[in-house]
Amino acid sequence: MNNQNNLFFFVMYEEIPVLAQQNVLQQVSQLVNDWFTKYKVEVEVILHVSHIRMLVELPNLPQTLHQKDEIIRGPRTHVSQNILNKFLDKNNCDMQFVFEKDNFYYAVKKYDMLNLQNEIANLCKYILNGLSWSTSMRWNSEVYWSRPVRCIGAYWNDQHINFDWYDLQSSKFMFDSLLTRNIIEATSANHALSQLLNIGRYANHEHRKQKLQKEIDTILLNTNYSLHDDADEVINEINYIVEAPYVYLVKMKKSFANLPEIIRRTVMVQHQQYVPLMNKKTLADAFIAVANYDVNKDVFAHQSNLTLEARFNDANFFWTEDCNSSLKDYDTILQKIEIYKNLGFVYDQKMRLQKLVPNILQDIYKNITNHDDQLILCEKALQYYKIDLPMKTVYEFDSLEGEIAALYAEHFKKYEIAQIIRNYTNIDNFELYFNTQQFDKELKNKICNISAAIGIASRMDTLVGFFGVGQMPTGSSDPLGLRRLVYEILQLLPYCKVSLVDIEKNIYQLYQEQDIALEKSSLISFIDQCSKRHLENLNYKPFVITIAMKYAIPCRLYVSNKLQNILFDDLHSSFVTLYNRLNGFHISHSDDISINLQSLYDLIFQDEITFQNLSDLLNESFCNMNEKMSDKLRLQDNVLILQKMCKPIHNFIDFCFIEKHDQKHQICALFTKLQEILFFYVAI
Template sequence: MPQLLLELFSEEIPARMQAQAAKDLERMAREHLAAAGFLPEALKTFAGPRRLTLVAEGLPLAQPDRKEELKGPRVGAPPQAMEGFLRKAGLTQDQLVERDGVYMAFIEKKGRPTPEIVAEMVEAIVRGFPWPKSMIWGTKKLRWVRPLKRILCVLDREVVPFAIEGIPSGDVTEGHRFMGEAKPFTAKDFDEYVAGLEAHFVVLDVEERKERILEGCKTLCFARHLELVEDQGLLDEVAGLAEWPTPVLGDMDPVFLSLPPEVIRTSMRTHQKYFAVRKAGEEGLAPHFITIANIQAADGGAVIAAGNAKVLSSRLSDARFFWDEDVKVGFEPWLEKLNGVTFHAKLGTMAQRVERIVALAAEIAPLVGADVAKAKEAARLAKADLASQMVGEFPELQGIMGGYYARTFGLDHEIADAVRDHYKPQGPSDAVPTAPVSVAVALADKLDTLVGFFAIDEKPTGSKDPYALRRAALGVIRIILENGLRLSLAKFGKDDLIAFFADRLKVTLRDQGKRHDLVDAVFALGDDDLARIVARVEALDGFLKTDDGKNLLAGYKRASNILKAEEKKGALPTGEMQAPTADSDAEVGLYNALRLLDKPLKDALAKEDFTGAMTQLAELRGPVDAYLDGVFVNEPEHRDNRLKTLAAVRDAMGQVADFGLIGG
């Protein structure tokens, strides 16, 4: 079946926008095609520095004729309702059909040629494309990320004719701006298009560009006994900057290697988009870099490398100046500057925030085995580097530079490490701090953020989280769980913050394959010790995967439903269950099982042996099933005690979790 090929060719598209642009193009095209009744066999989009491309396979050359059925007002409805429906349907009342007291309209629509539909689709996409930033040019009626230059649009090897603000569609595109003959060429289908681009020095697929960059970098490194310092974020970016990416190895003045490696890498990455390299099998950086050129130079890139080396030297000279000036100043003047830096209008200055973090670190330190004095000093210095020149130039190095400056000034290594690591973890792939002083300060930093913003009611809403509170909560959770810490969160926050932690814990455990309702069931006990909560959840998860667990949960729900139904009639009887007086093996069996369960269950919970507690609960499965199947609870003479027995089942199981919150 016919193939649709669309290319929207423009001036440079920012690399950061390309991936989302490809997704938006695919989504919009699918929506428009679906609205026309088309379901392509395959549809794929591509984004690059100057073009968005779409290829759709298996489109018909025309829509089939369609018959639409519209439901109208009921017979006898007000005239206004009938008039509105007739206008919508484009019919008169005598053309309607009455069915089951409702007027129905049957509208036949003639199928349209697919080129007409595609032309309308492309114009709608171009005029409604959701660029985060765009330009208006020409007649000021067309908005695109950069000026749109060409539109290639062919269906079944034929041009789909249309024009958008003076830009006609065609079957012509162009390749690399500088390499080759740099002149337009014709493409009638996707195979011709890809081959033509390749012949004109353009790699269409971003994944192929990334592979080309990585392989080229590794080849250059291998030849010089070097290793590439891989950087996925930088790879994603440079793959969007070059149509014909060509790695070039350059040399850096070795004198700059005395700077912290993070400074060198950040300067390379932020300003120049260079990859760093190291000597094979060694730590630290080598005095070289790799830049990604957009041309394949005749001299192998020698001139490009030399030019880029000069620029890098200039940048690193600036970094050297910032470092030299910073080490002349030191922490105390920086701390004084924080008095003039507002953290938040309702939460005071950064200096006031530091005071709060110091107090929290002192409170947390004994709980995590940290030296209180070191934790307080590290907390006091943790934010100081925000006033340094280096962090002013490279904000992403906050904390990291503080750690380097602390070592340079001869401070205790535990304090320096805590300053360096107090922002961690900043993402799911970031390691958590493990040294006690670092843990205390990292927790204090995140808890101050959470407590403060919750106190002024600046909580995350929907997808909005301007203060990264979800990330802070996940950081607290990871630090606690991965270090096996035993902390009561209630000491640091109120109910709404504890509930927020519960939601974040659900996300963490769900990513590990755990059910969110099990987290609810455990949190309902009022426990706020995350390590203990997770242990309960894991034991509960394992128990409910067994037949005993599944059947006991079903029995719990039956017992709970009986109690709820009886509670609607009046207050349930209070007090402890008594030995049954009726001649019932099932009743006696459950009574004895509950009595025998009491001590071993409490002992297991006291030892936090939650798997053992589940094993004890499993002993109730048979007696509960027999009781519910063989005992008439509402027999007047025995009703009160039998309800107390069911309540005893619920209470026993409720020591482990609130089984009423568990689905299934």
């Protein structure tokens, strides 16, 4: 009988923000268990939450609580009785439970058995006081709430518990909503859930999601529409802001098909929380809107349509104006937009890049005699540099910064340039594009090289400039996001065979042409720190990072520069050269060590890679290498070295296959990481 007690506790807020809903179960569980810790009782917490209410159930609670005796050290034994009495009074202890040890008094503090029912009010208040919100405000001298609490209540085994919390008194009932205020009387969470369900309210997050999904599926079943990839995100978001979801299919009166699809989707998903629908591969002239009541469907559809139309109209207004402006118009404005105080204008930066990026490309293509078409494409791509800054569409859609310039290029059918812009503005895009097999290999290489060159050069230019005018980040503050810039450079470097030192040198020179004197040691040290952090973020073991920094720092980003050599076509020779150089050997032919790179690539590109065949391939390669090395060098500890090299690679393979779920992503991640580890072990 002792553990058959049930506590039901409810709270209604004017609103529980999304983030708070996401965290509240963890928070309440933590608070409840903290409260019960001293009684050595573990408690199960069942919680249902919506945007206006929180229902907490603690089942199987004991009837009584007993706190274990506590031994408290008192004063020294030579003190007067008076002092000892004061100690006992203060700690609420009895003289009969005092004993002496090592010249000190000790008192055993005995706790009475507590009836949990009498403590429920304290527990509820403890939970209410302890909830912390990411964005909150002080509502009185002690409490921070996310939004005002308007109704609280608790039942212990169906019996209402009376208590006060600031200006609120525990209520016997809750409401359907704080706005309509129809009374719901429930003495347990399940009772409340079922009563709410009877009036179409889903207080349980999962039930609500199922209802939403079911209604959406019904709509899809009865139409030819399908959901876009980002639908899940918006459906999840909607689930946090409704309790009584009613799902409606709304047909648009005006489609605004001239607007790029991504703009239309952004309006629907980010601005309006509508679910975009697809008709085959294009955005349909319909969407799903979710109301929080059973509203008048026609009026709701008409007005949702109207709202969306106004938003599209707005986007169209700016987009049309942006498309009617020429590159020359944008250049005129870029000449007036300052990068930063004393750093000149964006147009100046564009001019610097037009000198710098072709040099980088010359380095990339140093073994290819004719690469004029690449240089021409690069020059054209740079004409679009930062045109999104003065574009009006960006004001409304700041999340599309960068993308808007690509859309502009696409509008004029400059598809290659659009891809280059997407790549250099967003590294994730770059990596996605790089790893996709569906494009022409030659064109893809060309686009990737140009994207990486512009991406690195523009970020380096910004870094050099800000350090030049003394705007370096401090330990706790990086308002200009310069660390992020370095991380992005580090991400891009493997794709671009350039020396960062050379780029930097050139940029210094270009700035000096503008009479901007720059001091560079702090920038060097900053990049080094970021490189270290970058390696840490990639989960390298500390000793690997120590070695990487030791070898890499003097020539900065040496690791990444070498890595990109390995990553591209020279794995054999780089591997051998590095291995030999670091071990003082003098063998330079790649045939001496045969890691069959081509086989590895083949497996990857044919999507046939598995743990087993990759592992076999590596084993075979290392055995082969071991034999050849032993044979040629007669190095006694060669076998040990090679075994040492194999071990972390195998460990890594295990790690990678467990961590990543997407097959392609997994393989690419594995491959990249594998090569990095190969390098490091060679470097060691």
